[in-house]
Amino acid sequence: MKTLNTNLIHLKKWVLFLFLISCSQMEEIPIIEDDENLEEETFDYTSNNPYNLNVIYFVPSDREENPDYHKRISEIMLDGQAFFLKYMKHWDYGEKTFGLLKDQSKNRVKIHVIRGEKPASAYPYEGGGNEIRKEVDAYFAESPSEKSSDHYLIISSVNNPATGGANPADVPFYGMGRYAYALDYPGMSIEDLGKDGVAGSEATKWIGGLLHEMGHGLNLPHCKEKVSEASNPNMGTSLMGAGNYTYGKSPTCLTHSSAAYLNNCQVFAETQGNFYGPVNSSIKTILAKYENGHIHISGTFESDVPVTDITFSNRPETDAGGYQAVKWVEKPDGNGFEVNMPISEFWEKDNMGYDFSIVRHHTNGANTSTAYAYTFENDIPMINFGDRDELDKNNWTILDFSSEETSGEGSTGRISDVIDGKPETYWHSRWTSNASDYPHHFTIDMSQIQAVNGLSITQRNGQRRIKDYKLYVSDNNSDWELLISSQIPNLPGRVYIDLEETASFRYFKFEAISSHDGQQFAALAEIGFY
Template sequence: MMRKYFLLFVLFLFSCSKEQEENMNAAMEPTTITENLPETFNYVSESSRTLNVVYFTPKDMKTRDESHRRISEILLHGQQFFKEQMRSYGFGEKTFSLIVDQEKKRVKIIYIEGELNASSYTYDSGAQPIIEQLKAYFESHPEDSKSHHTLIILPVDDPYDSDAPYYGIGRWAFATDYNEMEIKYLGGDPSAYSTKKATTYIGGLVHELGHALNLPHNKQKRSEFGLENKGTTLMGSGNYTYGTEPTFLSEASCAILNNNEIFNTNSAAYYSGGSASIESLNAEIIEGEMVLSGNFTTDLPVNSISIYHDPADDTADYDAISWRAAVTEDNTFFIRMSLDELEKKGDTPYVLRLRLNHLNGNSSTFSYAYSFENGEPILDISFSPKTYFDNSKWRIFSFSSEETGGGEPFGNGLANLIIDGKDTTYWHSCWTTCNVTHPHELVVDTQGSTEVKGFSFLQRNGSRKIKDIEILVSEDASTWESLGDFVLSNINTPQNLDFVEQKSFRYFKIRINSAHDGEQFASLAEVRIY
C-alpha cells in the first residue's frame, strides 16, 4: 500500500514541476505592453501654415482629463463654423488650417509645462511670461512653429473662479480648459447649467481665437439679430451664444480673414509691410443712409475695406456695427450704410473706422469722428486727411515714466509706442511698480529742425484717455517755448491742433495735466506733426 501512495506522490511532484516549468518558459517569452505606450497619430495638413495650438500647464497644475480629445473636437467644430461663415459671403471653402489625424479626429496639440506656478500666470500679468517661454520654445523647435497665430490653453479647476489669462494679444490667444468642457453640451437647453457653461467657455475660446486671427470686436446690425442664420456676432457677445443660439461672423470680419495666412494655401509672404493713405473721403447723409466714397494710395494691394461705426460713449468696441466695402482697381470705394442699423443714436459720439485690408494680411486703419444729436447724424468735421511728417527717425528723448512691470497687455506701455506709427499700441504711465501722478511728460527728438503747422493726437482705444495737455517746443531740449494749453476729447480719433502760424523746432514736449477718468494715470496711442 505504501508503494502505491509513494508512486502517486512522485507523479504529483512531476506534474507540478512540469506545470511550473511551462509557466517559467511562458514568463521568459517577450511581452508587449500596449496600454502604457503613447498613442500615435498620423498628422497631416493641406497647408504649410497652420494654427499653433499649445496646451500650457503651470508647474503646479495638471492637464485636464481627456484634454486632447475634447480640445480637438472643439477646434474641429470651430473650423467648420468659420468655413460656413466664409462660404456664406462668397469667400469659398476657406477656414483656419490645423494639423489633424483625420481618421482619429485629433488635432496636433503641443503640450508644454510652465516654468512657474499658476499664481505667476495671472489675468493681469501672466500673458507676458507665457509668451516669452513659448517664443524660446519655438526658437529651439522651429518645426513646431507653423504660423504667426497661436492659441494657448491653460487648465483650470473652475473657469468661473479662475485668474488665468483669457484674451487675445496681437496674434496670441489665451483661453482655459476644464474637465467638462465638451462639445456635446452645446445646443442644449440654454438655461441648463452645463449648456450655459460650455457655451460661455467654448464660445469664449473661439472668440479669443478670432482675435489671434486678426479680428477686432464688432456687433450685429439691428436687422441681423432676429435672423436664424445670423443672430449674435461671434466677435461681439457671441461667446455667450456660440453653438446654442444663432451666432455668426460679420462680413467685415470675413473680409479680414480672407487675407489671413492660415486661411490660404498659397506660398505668398504674409504680414510684411503694407501702408496706405486716404487721399479723399466724402460722407453725406441721404435718405437715412451714410453714403461714403473716396480713394486711397497704397504700396501693397488692398482688396476690401472693413468699416466700423463705433459708439464712443464707452472704452470698448464690442458695440461697433460693421460693413464691408468693395475696392475697385483704381483704389476707389463707394458704399451706402443705413443708419437704421445702428442701435445707439440720441446724443452719441461715434468713431468711423476704416480698415483697409492688404492682401498680405496687414491692414491700414483710419479713424474719423461724427455724432448724433437728438437722434440726428451730424457730420461736423472735415474728412480731409493731413499730410504727416515721416517719423521713422524720431526718438524718445525723455519721459517721466512708462509701464514696464507687465501691467499692460504684452507689448504695450512703453514711451516709444507713441511714435511707432501703430494705432493699436500705446504708452501708459507707470503703475505696477511706482506711484506717479500728474503731470506726466514725454519728450520727442525729431532729429532735425522742422517747420510745423500743427499736432495730431490719437487717444488709446480704451481707458486713461488724456484730457488737459500743454505742448512745448525747443531747438536744444534746454530752453522751451510753450505753445499753449489744449483739451483733447474723450474719443480715439485723430485730433488735430492747428497753430496760428508755423513753428520751427527739433524737440517737442507733451505735458499731461489730467485724464478724462479723473485718475492719476495717463495713456496715449500716437502723436504726429504736419
C-alpha cells in the same frame, strides 16, 4: 447514500474555497503586458493649408492634464473650424478656414503639451499670459520644425469642474497679438453645447469664449452684429461681440468685417507667402455726409501693398473695447472707396460721440486704419469730417513749446510732428525725465497772415488725449487774442471746428489745459486750419 451526498457537497465547498484563495493570490502577482500594448497611440497629422494654428495644452507644474483632453479639444477645434468655414463661404470668400494639423481618420488635432516650469499661481489672469508665452516661445525655439504658423492658441488645464468655479481669473483668458489664451476644465465637451442646465451654459461660455479669444489671436477686433442681423436666424449674435454667451445655444455668426480680416490671415492662406510685413497706406481724399437716413462716405486711398477689402467701423465713444462697434465692408474700386451706412442698423444713437475708422485689409495680412470722429445729436449723425481745403503747412515754423518727448516715443513725440501732415505721428509732452505738467503749449508762425474759416485738429490714436484747450492768435507774436476755448472729443481722428466768422492772423498759440485720462501728459497728432 445520504452520507455520500453530504460528503460531496463538503468537498465542492472546499475546492471552491481553494480556488478563491488561489485567485486572490494571483491578483497580487503583476501581469507583464506586451510592450506593443503599452505604446502611445500614434497619429498621422496632415493639412491642406501651408500654415496651421499652433494648438498648445499648457499644464502648470501643480496641475495635470484633464481626462480625454485630446479627444475633447480636438472635437472643439474641428467644430470651430467648420463654423469659420460656414461664414467665410457665406461672405463669398470661398472654401477657407483656419488650418489645423489633424488626423482625419481618427478625428484628432495635433496638440502640443507643454508642462509649465511653475505652479498655477505663477500664471494668473493678470500677467500670466506673458509668463506662459515665454515658455511657449522657448518650446518652439528648441523645436522650430514644430512651429506651423505665427498664430497660437494656448489652452490652460484647470482641474476643477466648471460648476466648481472654473473662473477666467484663475488663468489667462484673452487674446494678445497673435497669442490667444483659453482654458479646459474636466469634461468640457462639444456635446454639451445646446443642453439645458449648468452643463450647457458652461459649455457655451467656455467653448464660445475659447473661439472668441482665438479670433483675437487670428487678428480679429471686437465687432457687433447689425440690428437686422440680430433677428436673422442665419446670423444672430457676432462671435466677436457677445458670441461667447450664445455659441451653440442660439444663432451666432462671424460678421462680414471679421471675415474680411480672416481672408488675409496667415493661417487662412492657401499658398505660402510673406505675411505681416510693413505697409505704407493712407487716405488721400474723403467726403462724408448724412442724407436720407444714411451716412455716405467716399474717397481715395494709396497703399504700397494691395487692398482686398475695406472695413468702415463705427464705435461709440463710451465703448472702449469695441463690443458695440457696427461695421460695413466694401471692395475698393481701384484706389477709391464708397459706402452707404443706414443708421437704422446702429444700436446706439441718442447723444454721443462716435469713432469712425477706415480699415484697409492688405494681401499680406496687415491691416491699416485711419480714424475720424463724429457725433449723434438726438439720433441724427452730425458728420463734421471730410476734406476741407486746408492751409499748406510747409512754411510753418515752431517758435516755442513747453516740452517734447525725444526718446520715449521712438521715432515720434517731437513738436515738429504736430504739423508734419501725418496723423500716425504726434507731439507728446516730456515724460522720460523731468515730466512736465499741464498746461502744455506750443506757438507756430504761419510765415504770413492767413484768412481762416476753421480749425482742423487730430487726436492721437492712443493715450494722453487732450480734453480742454485754448487757441490764441496774433499778427505780431506779441499781442494775443483768444480765438477758441473748447474741448476736443475723446476720439482718435480729425475734427473740424468751424469759426463763426473768418479770422485773419499769422501766429497762433495752442494751450492744452487738461487731459481726458486725468494724467499730466499731453499728446496731439496734428493741427491745421482751413
